[in-house]
Amino acid sequence: MTTLIPVSLSGGHAYDIHLGTDLLAGAGRAIAGVARSKRCVIISQPRISTLYAQPLTASLEAAGFTVLATINFPDGEEAKHLETLTNLSQALYALPEPLDRKTVVIALGGGVVGDVAGFLAAIYLRGLDFVQIPTTLLALVDSSVGGKTGVDLNAGKNLVGAFHQPRLVLADLSLLQTLPARDFLSGLAEVVKYGVIADPEILTFMAEKSGLILARDTDCLQHLVKRSCQIKAEVVVADEREENGTRAILNFGHTIGHALEGATNYARYLHGEAVAIGMVSACCIGEAAGVTPPVVRETLVALLQQLGLPIALPADKDDTTLMALTAQDKKAVAGQARFVLADALGHVKLQEGIAQTTALAGLQQQRRVYGESK
Amino acid sequence: MTTLIPVSLSGGHAYDIHLGTDLLAGAGRAIAGVARSKRCVIISQPRISTLYAQPLTASLEAAGFTVLATINFPDGEEAKHLETLTNLSQALYALPEPLDRKTVVIALGGGVVGDVAGFLAAIYLRGLDFVQIPTTLLALVDSSVGGKTGVDLNAGKNLVGAFHQPRLVLADLSLLQTLPARDFLSGLAEVVKYGVIADPEILTFMAEKSGLILARDTDCLQHLVKRSCQIKAEVVVADEREENGTRAILNFGHTIGHALEGATNYARYLHGEAVAIGMVSACCIGEAAGVTPPVVRETLVALLQQLGLPIALPADKDDTTLMALTAQDKKAVAGQARFVLADALGHVKLQEGIAQTTALAGLQQQRRVYGESK
Numbered sequence: 001m002t003t004l005i006p007v008s009l010s011g012g013h014a015y016d017i018h019l020g021t022d023l024l025a026g027a028g029r030a031i032a033g034v035a036r037s038k039r040c041v042i043i044s045q046p047r048i049s050t051l052y053a054q055p056l057t058a059s060l061e062a063a064g065f066t067v068l069a070t071i072n073f074p075d076g077e078e079a080k081h082l083e084t085l086t087n088l089s090q091a092l093y094a095l096p097e098p099l100d101r102k103t104v105v106i107a108l109g110g111g112v113v114g115d116v117a118g119f120l121a122a123i124y125l126r127g128l129d130f131v132q133i134p135t136t137l138l139a140l141v142d143s144s145v146g147g148k149t150g151v152d153l154n155a156g157k158n159l160v161g162a163f164h165q166p167r168l169v170l171a172d173l174s175l176l177q178t179l180p181a182r183d184f185l186s187g188l189a190e191v192v193k194y195g196v197i198a199d200p201e202i203l204t205f206m207a208e209k210s211g212l213i214l215a216r217d218t219d220c221l222q223h224l225v226k227r228s229c230q231i232k233a234e235v236v237v238a239d240e241r242e243e244n245g246t247r248a249i250l251n252f253g254h255t256i257g258h259a260l261e262g263a264t265n266y267a268r269y270l271h272g273e274a275v276a277i278g279m280v281s282a283c284c285i286g287e288a289a290g291v292t293p294p295v296v297r298e299t300l301v302a303l304l305q306q307l308g309l310p311i312a313l314p315a316d317k318d319d320t321t322l323m324a325l326t327a328q329d330k331k332a333v334a335g336q337a338r339f340v341l342a343d344a345l346g347h348v349k350l351q352e353g354i355a356q357t358t359a360l361a362g363l364q365q366q367r368r369v370y371g372e373s374k
Numbered sequence: 375m376t377t378l379i380p381v382s383l384s385g386g387h388a389y390d391i392h393l394g395t396d397l398l399a400g401a402g403r404a405i406a407g408v409a410r411s412k413r414c415v416i417i418s419q420p421r422i423s424t425l426y427a428q429p430l431t432a433s434l435e436a437a438g439f440t441v442l443a444t445i446n447f448p449d450g451e452e453a454k455h456l457e458t459l460t461n462l463s464q465a466l467y468a469l470p471e472p473l474d475r476k477t478v479v480i481a482l483g484g485g486v487v488g489d490v491a492g493f494l495a496a497i498y499l500r501g502l503d504f505v506q507i508p509t510t511l512l513a514l515v516d517s518s519v520g521g522k523t524g525v526d527l528n529a530g531k532n533l534v535g536a537f538h539q540p541r542l543v544l545a546d547l548s549l550l551q552t553l554p555a556r557d558f559l560s561g562l563a564e565v566v567k568y569g570v571i572a573d574p575e576i577l578t579f580m581a582e583k584s585g586l587i588l589a590r591d592t593d594c595l596q597h598l599v600k601r602s603c604q605i606k607a608e609v610v611v612a613d614e615r616e617e618n619g620t621r622a623i624l625n626f627g628h629t630i631g632h633a634l635e636g637a638t639n640y641a642r643y644l645h646g647e648a649v650a651i652g653m654v655s656a657c658c659i660g661e662a663a664g665v666t667p668p669v670v671r672e673t674l675v676a677l678l679q680q681l682g683l684p685i686a687l688p689a690d691k692d693d694t695t696l697m698a699l700t701a702q703d704k705k706a707v708a709g710q711a712r713f714v715l716a717d718a719l720g721h722v723k724l725q726e727g728i729a730q731t732t733a734l735a736g737l738q739q740q741r742r743v744y745g746e747s748k
Contacts, residue, residue, distance in 0.1 A: 011385050082456050082459065082460050085456065085534070086456050086527065089527050089529075089533055089534050090527055090528070090529050093527065093529040093530060093533060094529065101616070101617075122536065123497070123524075123534040123535060123536055124533065124534055125533065125534075126522065126524060126534075126535045126536055126537055126615075126616075127536070127537070127615070148500065150497075150500060153460065153463050153464055153467065154464070155463075155464050155467040155468065156467055159463055159467060159498065159499065160459070160463050160497040160498055160499075160500075161497060161500045162496065162497055162500055162501070162536060163500055163501070241500075241501070242475070242500075243475075
């Protein structure tokens with residue numbers, strides 16, 4: 001059964017997430033329902049393309065689409081650069097038939113594919129139509145809602161990009177069965193985040209069903225992905241272009257999380273792993289600031305441990321280093337880190353002007369209580 | 375006196391063009407009226423920057439702005455590439471203070487600066503605020519309305535970009551006094567275009583006052599720029615993202631114009647020169663198709679000659695070559711060139727399915743009647 005999750009953006013940007021299992025075979029029909037053209041291109045990476053490009057193409061052709069090309073760019077996060085955009089744009093231009101703005105770009109892959117293909121769709125000919133088929137849990141619950149696309153510069157992550165909303169997200173839980181275990185766990189960290197920021201029921205559910213969830217039971221995943229996407233959609237609809245601060249709550253755990261990723265050159269932690277540790281940091285800092293009740297941290301830590309996600313800061317990156325990196329975060333205002341802190345289980349707020357000493361005290365407490373990782 | 379020309383776009387994208395003389399000294403105050411931040415960067419090219427960056431900076435500082443940097447990228451059209459975007463983005467990131475989305479990017483220069491700085495403003499941090507100060511006649515009457523930004527790929531012109539509307543356009547006619555003569559004339563060709571597509575009074579006015587216009591009389595220019603921007607604004611408001619075909623009428627003369635530029639590697643003709651010849655082609659093709667009355671061509675040619683703009687096709691690029699290039703135009707649909715043809719003086723329409731033989735007959739006629747250029 002397919003569940004439709006509406007993302008009710010204004011200005012003609014509203015779209016649905018089609019959530020279910022075994023959706024790939026019906027992808028062509030679903031996309032035909034929203035497309036303005038019967039011509040499309042698939043953008044992917046080799047590993048994913050090998051698994052799913054053929055059945056996707058068959059489904060598209062059965063629905064009357066012409067798949068002009070399947071274009072793969074190199075696997076890995078390193079490909080998320082403007083050079084890849086140049087190469088993909090040249091490849092689109094080299095196709096025998098010229099594209100027009102109604103041509104559908106289909107992103108088949110994880111977060112990197114969604115970010116790159118979405119940005120390509122945003123800028124090629126100043127904007128093509130765009131459909132996302134996320135193949136990782138992280139992409140399903142995070143980047144499939146919100147319209148953020150973009151690439152990295154050597155200087156920093158996601159520094160250039162665009163808001164470009166898809167016409168459809170096909171959230172096929174069956175695709176998660178081929179996901180490496182560590183990537184799957186990393187995605188769960190973002191699901192935990194939705195529980196902490198907006199819905200404690202998610203945390204209870206995850207604690208009760210952790211065995212089934214780790215076994216990728218599709219009913220459990222359906223529930224968790226649905227709630228995650230609904231929460232994110234509510235937040236994004238209230239603040240589509242990140243202008244009124246509402247959207248900032250999605251960054252719970254990300255201030256220290258991004259610093260951890262940066263301090264380790266994006267090589268040590270998967271995004272969700274860094275966010276897991278960063279959520280614990282946010283709790284400790286929140287307690288040091290007198291904002292966060294200890295029950296939030298206790299509930300969070302118990303669940304992260306049950307799932308097998310990390311909670312300890314690394315021994316080789318000291319707190320001063322991490323704090324210096326937070327000030328460079330692109331969401332810092334005038335060089336000051338802003339923290340999203342929980343004031344209750346299921347509720348967070350953006351907190352400006354947390355003193356450096358308070359933040360450092362929180363991180364120190366985290367190391368003291370939860371130890372350090374090598 | 376400053377004339378305000380409203381560009382009444384929907385969705386919070388409405389802005390005004392401030393048109394007048396000696397506006398640079400008051401630029402800071404005008405920008406303060408629309409900016410959401412007192413921090414800005416100026417993006418320019420060396421030649422223009424030498425002339426105007428200092429007085430602009432003084433005006434901004436007098437209005438309370440902090441000019442974080444003036445960043446020049448190399449002169450010339452060759453700089454209009456994604457590599458320049460990478461370099462400019464890195465330069466923004468390297469500034470001591472991190473930018474936020476309210477930081478104002480001020481484009482000081484001609485069309486290339488507007489396109490590059492506008493695209494930078496569109497994608498850096500997924501969108502900064504943007505103000506344009508055009509310094510060429512072409513940029514004043516063409517790129518200051520419409521929100522098109524973008525860069526070239528090796529494969530073709532303006533292949534990647536974004537629609538990103540400015541918060542203000544400061545159209546200071548005094549800046550045109552330093553414009554090289556050939557660039558000034560090139561801009562006039564686009565003004566002639568507005569006459570042909572929408573307002574024959576422009577053509578009468580230009581014919582009557584050609585001496586004053588060529589002497590860059592500011593009263594004459596004020597009238598012509600105002601009418602040009604008003605016409606373009608009407609068209610753009612009716613079709614902001616080029617979706618319903620209305621905006622296509624702005625391409626009158628551009629189908630063959632672009633082919634001429636492409637056939638000569640963008641080295642022989644300035645844009646307006648190619649458009650001048652291309653407008654004559656559009657008339658000849660329109661006559662061959664039985665759409666365009668000869669009076670349009672006669673009026674147009676007389677005016678172009680009076681102004682000193684070219685009307686003859688080049689001897690060394692044959693019609694088949696030019697027609698092949700039109701099919702590659704990114705606005706071609708499924709490989710077929712579409713022509714914007716005049717059906718009366720002051721009115722044009724998009725015409726699909728002009729037979730190749732008809733188009734060739736028109737071009738042949740143009741060569742027969744107006745000769746060929748070396």
